[in-house]
Structures are given as C-alpha cells and as structure tokens.
Amino acid sequence: MNQIKIFSPATVANVSCGFDCLGFAVNDLGDTMTFTKTSTKEVKITDIKGANLPLEADKNVASAVALLMLEKHSADFGLEISIQKGYSPGSGLGSSAASAAGAAFAVNELLGKPFSQLELTKFAMYGEKVACGSEIADNVAAALYGGFILVQQYEPLAIVKIPVPEELMLVAIHPQVKVRTKDARDVLPENIPLADAVTQWANVGGLISGLYSQNFEVIANSLQDIVVEPARKHLIPHFDLVKEAAVNAGALNAGISGSGPTIFALCKGEENAKKVYHAIEDTYTDKGIDFTMVYSKINTEGVKILEQN
Amino acid sequence: MNQIKIFSPATVANVSCGFDCLGFAVNDLGDTMTFTKTSTKEVKITDIKGANLPLEADKNVASAVALLMLEKHSADFGLEISIQKGYSPGSGLGSSAASAAGAAFAVNELLGKPFSQLELTKFAMYGEKVACGSEIADNVAAALYGGFILVQQYEPLAIVKIPVPEELMLVAIHPQVKVRTKDARDVLPENIPLADAVTQWANVGGLISGLYSQNFEVIANSLQDIVVEPARKHLIPHFDLVKEAAVNAGALNAGISGSGPTIFALCKGEENAKKVYHAIEDTYTDKGIDFTMVYSKINTEGVKILEQN
Numbered sequence: 001m002n003q004i005k006i007f008s009p010a011t012v013a014n015v016s017c018g019f020d021c022l023g024f025a026v027n028d029l030g031d032t033m034t035f036t037k038t039s040t041k042e043v044k045i046t047d048i049k050g051a052n053l054p055l056e057a058d059k060n061v062a063s064a065v066a067l068l069m070l071e072k073h074s075a076d077f078g079l080e081i082s083i084q085k086g087y088s089p090g091s092g093l094g095s096s097a098a099s100a101a102g103a104a105f106a107v108n109e110l111l112g113k114p115f116s117q118l119e120l121t122k123f124a125m126y127g128e129k130v131a132c133g134s135e136i137a138d139n140v141a142a143a144l145y146g147g148f149i150l151v152q153q154y155e156p157l158a159i160v161k162i163p164v165p166e167e168l169m170l171v172a173i174h175p176q177v178k179v180r181t182k183d184a185r186d187v188l189p190e191n192i193p194l195a196d197a198v199t200q201w202a203n204v205g206g207l208i209s210g211l212y213s214q215n216f217e218v219i220a221n222s223l224q225d226i227v228v229e230p231a232r233k234h235l236i237p238h239f240d241l242v243k244e245a246a247v248n249a250g251a252l253n254a255g256i257s258g259s260g261p262t263i264f265a266l267c268k269g270e271e272n273a274k275k276v277y278h279a280i281e282d283t284y285t286d287k288g289i290d291f292t293m294v295y296s297k298i299n300t301e302g303v304k305i306l307e308q309n
Numbered sequence: 310m311n312q313i314k315i316f317s318p319a320t321v322a323n324v325s326c327g328f329d330c331l332g333f334a335v336n337d338l339g340d341t342m343t344f345t346k347t348s349t350k351e352v353k354i355t356d357i358k359g360a361n362l363p364l365e366a367d368k369n370v371a372s373a374v375a376l377l378m379l380e381k382h383s384a385d386f387g388l389e390i391s392i393q394k395g396y397s398p399g400s401g402l403g404s405s406a407a408s409a410a411g412a413a414f415a416v417n418e419l420l421g422k423p424f425s426q427l428e429l430t431k432f433a434m435y436g437e438k439v440a441c442g443s444e445i446a447d448n449v450a451a452a453l454y455g456g457f458i459l460v461q462q463y464e465p466l467a468i469v470k471i472p473v474p475e476e477l478m479l480v481a482i483h484p485q486v487k488v489r490t491k492d493a494r495d496v497l498p499e500n501i502p503l504a505d506a507v508t509q510w511a512n513v514g515g516l517i518s519g520l521y522s523q524n525f526e527v528i529a530n531s532l533q534d535i536v537v538e539p540a541r542k543h544l545i546p547h548f549d550l551v552k553e554a555a556v557n558a559g560a561l562n563a564g565i566s567g568s569g570p571t572i573f574a575l576c577k578g579e580e581n582a583k584k585v586y587h588a589i590e591d592t593y594t595d596k597g598i599d600f601t602m603v604y605s606k607i608n609t610e611g612v613k614i615l616e617q618n
Binding site for chain 2: 017018019020021022150151152153158160162188189190191192193194197198199200201202203204205206207208209210212213215218221222227
C-alpha cells in the first residue's frame with residue numbers, strides 16, 4: 001500500500017457524569033486525511049483545508065504522531081499528509097484527537113498493521129500532548145474504537161468499548177465563541193463533596209448499564225453531571241437555555257462536549273433528534289452569536305478507510 | 310395463602326468502587342422466615358433463632374415492615390412471624406436488610422402481590438430506618454432483586470439490576486469484632502479530590518461493563534476503592550493481610566462488605582474460590598480472633614419462597 005485516505009470522526013468527551021473517562025464518536029462529522037508514502041524518510045504536511053493549523057512536522061498533531069510511529073517501527077519511508085478538516089478546532093469536539101487518531105490509524109495501515117488498537121491509542125495520546133500538553137485518552141480512544149468508550153484506567157492504559165443502542169442520536173450546537181482550555185481547567189473544583197461523588201458514580205454506573213441494556217429511561221436518568229457542568233456552564237453563553245430547550249423537546253439530556261463551547265444532546269430516534277435540533281436552533285437564532293449545528297448517529301466503527309492503493 | 314416460608318439472602322453492599330450504590334446478594338447465606346396469617350390484626354414476632362434481636366413489633370425490622378404494609382393495604386388480618394437468622398447481625402452482610410426484604414416480599418405474597426418490586430424496596434428501606442436510622446437501599450434492593458443491583462438514584466428511587474457472570478463466586482470472612490456504624494461513618498472524608506472521584510467513577514463504569522460483558526479482566530481491574538476503603542480499613546483487623554492473601558491466591562480483588570467488619574473477595578470459578586478461601590483462612594488462624602467464613606455463588610433470584618400453604 002502506497003497511499004491511504006481515511007475518515008477520522010469528531011468525538012464528544014466528558015459525557016455528562018463521565019467526566020475525564022467517557023467519550024463517543026460522531027458519525028457524520030470528522031476529518032478526511034490522505035497519507036502518501038515517500039522515499040525521503042521525512043514527514044511533510046502538504047496542505048490543510050478548513051482550518052489554520054501548524055504545518056511544521058513536529059508541531060502538527062498528525063505529523064508528530066506519524067513521525068513517532070515511523071521512528072518506533074524503524075520505517076524506511078517518509079510521508080506526505082494532506083488534511084481536510086471537517087469542523088473547527090476549539091469546538092470541544094476533539095479536533096486534535098481526530099487528527100491524532102487518524103494519523104495513528106493510517107500510519108499503522110501503511111506499516112502493515114504492526115500495532116494494536118491500544119498501542120495506536122497511546123500514539124494518538126502523544127498527539128494530544130503535542131496539541132494541548134496532556135496525554136488525554138478519551139477523545140482519541142473514541143475516535144479509534146468508535147462507539148462509546150470508557151477510559152477505565154491510565155496506568156496501565158485500559159480502554160473499554162461500550163455498546164451503543166441503534167436508535168441513539170446526537171444533536172450538537174457549536175456557538176462560535178472561544179473557551180480557553182486554561183479557563184475550563186481553572187473553574188474545576190479541586191475537591192468535591194463525597195455525597196456528590198457518589199451521585200456522580202451511581203450515574204456513571206447507570207449510564208453504562210443503560211447503554212448495554214438499551215434502556216433509554218435509565219440512560220436519560222443517568223445522563224447528569226452535578227460536578228463539572230455547574231462549574232463550567234457559565235463559560236458557554238445560554239447553556240441553560242439550550243439544555244432546557246433540548247429536554248423540553250424530548251432529548252434524553254444535554255451537556256457540555258469536552259470543555260466546550262459545543263453543547264451536545266442525546267436523543268432516542270431520528271424524529272426526536274429533529275425536534276431537538278430545531279428547538280436548540282430556535283434558542284440561538286436571535287442571540288447575535290454565530291453557530292453551527294450537527295445532527296448525527298453515533299459512529300460505531302471509529303476511523304475508517306475511504307480509499308487505498 | 311395462609312402461611313409462607315421464605316429465604317432472604319445476605320448481601321454485600323458498598324462493592325469496592327460502588328460505595329453507597331452497588332450491592333449483590335449471597336446465594337448460600339441468609340435468613341429463613343415464616344409468616345402466618347392471624348385474625349387478630351396484630352403483628353407478633355413469635356420467635357427468633359440465631360440472634361438476639363428485639364421482639365417488640367415496632368422495633369423488630371421484620372414486624373415493623375409488615376405492620377406498615379398491612380396498614381397501607383388496609384389488610385383484615387394480622388401476622389405471626391418466626392425468624393431463623395442464618396448469620397450474625399453486625400457482620401456487614403446486610404442482616405437487617407435480609408429481615409426487611411424478607412418481610413416485604415412475604416407480606417406482599419400474603420396480600421396477593423399488590424406491590425411492585427420498587428414499592429417493596431421502599432417498604433424494606435423503612436425497615437432499614439428502624440434498624441439503623443437511615444433509609445439506605447443497596448442491601449435491601451440486592452436482597453429483593455438478587456444479583457448485582459445499582460441504586461442509580463434516590464429521588465425518585467431507581468434500581469437497576471445488573472447481570473452476573475455465572476462463574477462469579479464470593480468468599481468472605483467475618484472476624485468477630487465490632488465495627489460501630491458511627492465509627493465507620495465518622496472516618497469517611499467529607500470531601501474528596503476530584504481526581505480521585507474520576508478514578509472511582511471510571512472504575513464503577515468498568516465494573517458495570519465487566520459484569521455485562523463477562524470480562525473478568527475488566528472486573529478485576531475495576532474492583533478498586535480508592536476513596537472509602539483507605540479511610541475504613543484500619544477499623545478491621547488485618548484487612549491488608551487478608552486482601553493481599555486473596556489477591557495472591559488469584560481473587561479478582563477484595564474489599565470491605567458494607568461498613569465491615571466482613572471482608573469479601575470475588576473470584577472467577579469454584580476452583581479459584583476454594584484457593585482464596587484457604588488463603589484467607591490461613592491469614593486469620595493464628596490471630597486470636599474468632600471468625601466465620603462464607604463461600605458462595607452470587608444469588609441471582611433474590612428472596613425466594615421455600616413453602617406456602
């Protein structure tokens with residue numbers, strides 16, 4: 001194989017009660033990336049469409065991951081990478097993770113698949129470190145594995161793939177405002193009441209159970225974040241309004257995607273998702289803030305090959 | 310039906326990471342209770358074998374639950390209750406819950422099953438209040454539903470039954486020491502670091518996932534309590550020694566049952582459970598503390614009818 005073109009999905013991390021451990025992949029939003037072998041042993045970003053991102057090989061997430069993998073495998077070739085961003089960086093939908101996971105997956109294919117999915121996750125986590133300074137796993141694991149994933153532990157890394165009910169749908173709104181990662185981190189409480197922690201972990205248990213048993217009532221009851229959302233929501237304009245509109249329109253619930261500003265809602269079935277889409281859209285149309293919206297099934301396969309030759 | 314004899318199982322609550330929300334029922338340990346209709350509209354405890362518990366109708370857990378249910382349903386009969394305790398109160402294996410759940414189940418049968426399982430759980434929670442002052446649900450729900458249960462939320466009460474892998478086995482040791490509920494409560498931290506809470510809820514998610522997927526590696530990885538066990542374990546003599554012996558003998562992991570002093574270990578398969586049983590027994594034989602031990606499958610059916618006529 002000399003060339004591979006892949007699709008790497010956007011991802012929602014910090015899924016309500018599952019702060020810092022639960023993420024899922026979006027079916028209809030993501031990046032398209034093409035990786036072409038070269039004989040020079042260099043890695044070059046040839047072009048990036050759709051976003052203003054670094055082209056330098058060690059600063060761009062995709063090339064940084066590719067470089068590391070080629071080096072680890074003592075590859076005798078280099079790469080040219082072309083990236084078509086499908087959505088904006090800074091949205092809270094795992095933009096750097098899509099690039100990192102896409103690169104990990106594609107380079108593994110070009111190398112003849114020497115690495116396991118868990119190893120690819122670790123390579124992609126290095127990409128997250130290049131992008132934001134820390135090796136977080138939830139977005140990249142969701143992009144690589146597809147579906148819902150749980151980062152059960154970091155040392156050693158353990159990822160658990162959770163089944164997704166067929167009818168589960170995502171609606172998300174990305175208000176065009178900037179939430180700085182530092183601000184989103186700074187508002188987090190260092191300590192939380194044990195009673196709140198118990199409420200939160202009972203909900204994590206409920207959510208995982210609801211996903212396995214396809215029990216939407218349990219999913220809806222459990223999709224709550226009483227710890228991080230109250231601390232962060234003021235960073236996102238009209239968060240409460242959007243959430244209320246989503247729930248009133250029948251969404252299972254809504255929350256902050258990643259560290260925002262995207263707000264996601266989960267819904268049962270396409271018909272309900274359409275209602276929720278319009279209800280959320282209505283709340284934002286007169287607010288003087290630009291926004292984009294997503295309506296999608298949950299991606300269950302992760303990064304996928306579009307073309308290869 | 311004039312008389313019913315039932316078996317109500319012992320239960321393990323606070324299952325590792327699932328403090329205050331996760332419990333399971335024990336197959337081979339519990340109380341046998343007989344309920345006989347009388348025409349006097351009174352509820353009487355006729356005898357209690359195997360433990361020294363109150364005989365007064367409003368103070369005994371079983372009769373208190375029965376009185377409440379007969380009143381709610383405006384029953385035209387009374388009851389005589391005979392109790393054969395299968396294990397000691399104060400063990401941390403849900404002794405009051407077994408009586409409360411057994412009474413709720415049996416009285417419902419004698420009334421012609423007017424109440425749902427969730428309503429029975431609430432009646433049994435009243436029994437817990439009579440016994441210890443608070444309406445905790447995890448032990449009574451585990452006894453009534455059987456298997457693993459998650460108290461997903463209290464307001465309104467929502468119980469989720471989690472499937473149990475066939476091979477899962479319990480080994481437990483009850484050292485004959487007293488852990489006062491007040492002491493067990495007093496050592497709990499009021500606040501915990503957010504980072505610890507995340508570790509704990511990722512483990513709850515992993516444990517629930519492992520139970521559904523019958524993945525014993527995930528169950529073992531997730532069966533950890535970094536919040537409550539470190540605060541409570543010094544109340545139980547030789548806790549670390551027992552846990553280490555259990556894990557070295559191949560147990561998935563071990564932890565405190567309820568608020569102790571019973572220490573439970575979960576194991577995969579009978580052969581391993583036997584090894585773990587002997588390893589735990591060995592650690593305690595020369596310690597000068599009396600103890601009893603349990604070796605059992607997980608009970609998956611909850612309270613069950615032994616005889617009726």
